[in-house]
Amino acid sequence: MHPALQGVITIMFGIGGCLGYFYLANLVLDKFIFPPRLDDRGKNINRANLVRPWLFLAPAVFALGLYLAYPVFETLRLSITDRSLEGAFVGIQNYRQMASEAKFWEAMRNNMLWLIVVPATSTAFGLLAAQLTDRIAWGNIAKSLIFMPMAISFVGASVIFKLIYDVRPASNEQIGVLNAVWLQFEGGIGSFLFLTLLPAILLLGFATIVVYTVWIVLQPIVTGRKNTGWLAKAVQVALSGFGLYLAVLALLNVWRIFGAELEYGKPQTWLTLPFWNSFFLMVVLIWIQTGFAMVILSAALRGIPEETIEAAIVDGANPFQVFFRIKVPQIMGTIVVVWTTITLTVLKVFDIVFAMTNGQWQTQVLANYMFDKLFRANDWGVGSASAIIIMLLVTPILVWNVVNARKEMK
Amino acid sequence: MDNIAGRKSALVWVVHISVALLILLWLFPTVGLFVSSFRTADQIATSGWWASLGEVEQNLVLRAADPDEFRVERNGRYYVEGNLFQEGVEAEISAWGTSSRAISKYQPGDVADLKKGETITVDASGNYTWSGPENRMKGRGQRVFVTARTPPDFTFANYDKMLFDETNIEGMTKAFFNTLTVTIPATIIPIVIAAFAAYALAWMNFPGRAVLIAIIVGLLVVPLQLALIPLLKLHLSIGIGKGYLGVWLAHTGFGLPLAIYLLRNYMASLPRDIIENARVDGATDFQIFVKIILPLSFPALASFAIFQFLWTWNDLLVAKVFLIDATGETTVMTNRIVELLGTRGGNWEILATAAFVSIVIPLVVFFLMQRYLVRGLLAGSVK
Secondary structure, eight states: OOHHHHHHHHHHHHHHHHHHHHHHHHHHIIIIISOOOSTTHHHHHHHHHHHHHHHHHHHHHHHHIIIIIHHHHHHHHHHTEETTTTSEEOTTHHHHHHHTOHHHHHHHHHHHHHHHHHHHHHHHHHHHHHHHHTTSTTHHHHHHHHHGGGGSOHHHHHHHHHHHTOOOOTTSOOOSHHHHHHTTOOSSHHHIIIIIIHHHHHHHHHHHHHHHHHHHHHHHHHHTOOOOOHHHHHHHHHHHHHHHHHHHHHHHHHHHHHHOOOOTTSOOOGGGSTTHHHHHHHHHHHHHHHHHHHHHHHHHHHTSOHHHHHHHHHTTOOHHHIIIIIIHHHTHHHHHHHHHHHHHHHHTOOHHHHHHTTTTTTTOOHHHHHHIIIIISOOHHHHHHHHHHHHHHHHHHHHHHHHHHHHHHO | OTTTTOOOHHHHHHHHHHHHHHHHHHHHHHHHHHHHTTSOHHHHHHSOGGGGGSOEEEEEEEEOOOHHHHOEEETTEEEEEEESSOTTOOOEEEEEESBTTBTTOBOTTOEEEOSTTOEEEEOTTSEEEEEEOTTTSOSSOOEEEEEEEEOOOOOSHHHIIIIIOTTOTTOSHHHHHHHHHHHHHHHHHHHHHHHHHHHHHHHOOOTTHHHHHHHHHHHTTOOGGGGHHHHHHHHHHTTOOSSHHHHHHHHHHHHHHHHHHHHHHHHHTSOHHHHHHHHHTTOOHHHIIIIIIHHHTHHHHHHHHHHHHHHHHHOOHHHHHHTOOTTOTTOOHHHHHHHHHHHSTTOHHHHHHHHHHHHHHHHHHHHHSHHHHHHHHHHHSOO
């Protein structure tokens, strides 16, 4: 049968089947099982209304259970059994084997890097874009253009960026933008300004913003002005510690930038440069996710009551103070949502690495490692074990979401 | 709000310029792909796509017309006249030559002596006059090397080849229709299932409702990576195997949490009066749902439909696991492109065209339905 025909039939069956199911199930319930007749009319109507929600829910609950809940437990079971031993229980053997593989630790390391860089950069760019575009008349057009990469597949984006990173021998003209720009630098004053001073200033700026944020977070705790729970305090202190660590790291790297020797005049194969190539892959995801962050944060910025900003300006706050001390604290909740949503995307990122490097040259990430184990090495044990690792990394966000959703319901 | 307390206008210009730069930076990659898909392999290999937007200076080897056919005799001398460029091409020659060792020996309008009474002259727009005695004016047309500035030159040949050439086994047409076949049922079916469930969760009272909602919020973030092996095993054991049915079911299952979540939130915000009035008038839940809730929920349905459409159209992983078998007959566009990246890594005219074919439909949907997409995003990110 032709697939298109099959598709049409499936749509008809799917929709017709669903509607038919709901209609008939309601009919059967009302007319035959609990008919509102005779003496127990009221009782029967009540009984029918007790069952009805489950009629409406049944297909969804069945699909959710089979396609999302059951696999979690089945994967857990697979991760502690061995396929080649006909599914015998092997305990943590698979995990032990996974932990002994260098490629796994490489994937973990890269994933951690992705988890820091991509959400932070996307959120920061998104916030910047939202703040800038909200002030101008043509902001909506600007927004929709920055938002556009959301519609492009990871694979399509990979092709787009592979063209940017393309490399030709030094004797030919470069057709990749990055190399064409790179070859413009010859070690003169321009190179110093753009490749040494600018990154150094950016790093310093980053460190300053981090320290400033940490200060804002810690101030109420240090001065004891705000009484929050000890758990919130502990989380804040831990995050602040991590922020300070990043700031110190940034400052140390400023020195390295001034000492670095760059290979001017040589076209670079960007995707094989150790360590940096991961960043070139991250750029693809940042490019896609910034629009998402911008849209959500822009809505949040618009929701800030104007009186708070006016009051701050009347009190003599400068634009930076207005932004960091008035606006950002009020949209903190939204920033966290954006951050966690992007974090989830990062944890699942597969297509970009698969299409661009397939994990070679030390760019492996967990999702691609898992795919590799499952479908190329055919090792279901280790593959499932790495899937469980991804699940574990997601769990804190899962719990946080559920707790928040329950709070909102009340 | 920015005007109070007298803000400076200089800052406004900084904002305008920064936004413009940001947009340029964000558009540049996509435009590069788009432009490249309209260039020939030679053009792509010899210059960056950004160079093709303006006039390009190129060194070309051209040939005068066939003397045996076109020569005319005047006063005992034979002449061939014409234009070196094909009809419709407008180029400006800055220098030319008749030997590969001296390709820019002459200026436009100079007369080149080709020995034994044979001469040729070429002007800036490519018109030439080539003349000589009868014994010299035969065989092939005279070769001319020119350095010319040619205007931007684009072609549809890549699209012709990737979409309409039936002999091209790398063509995208089949994959395009396969993707479409995956996408449409995988978008519509979860909507129907989710809408009923969302109605029950929003407007029916029953024990366990809150728990169910919490579970759905939890399932929202479960990585689908966990589902790959268990479900593939299941599909193989119950006879669905790898194919469209499997991929439709998988996409339906993976899309449901978001669908239920979005629709429930939207339906719960509908005014209570409407539903209670209908109940008082004797409408059953089924009637309320079909006649009142469903039409009112159109914006939320549209939001989810766009999400699911973009996600299924752009998906690679689910298709690879549940759909594409060893024959490769059911390959989708994303998978095709990854294959091309492996086999045709340097052939950018093929890659760019294939990639653009795959992203054009999502882009159109995106720009047409952006309003709903934004609304869905705002409602869908767990607050």
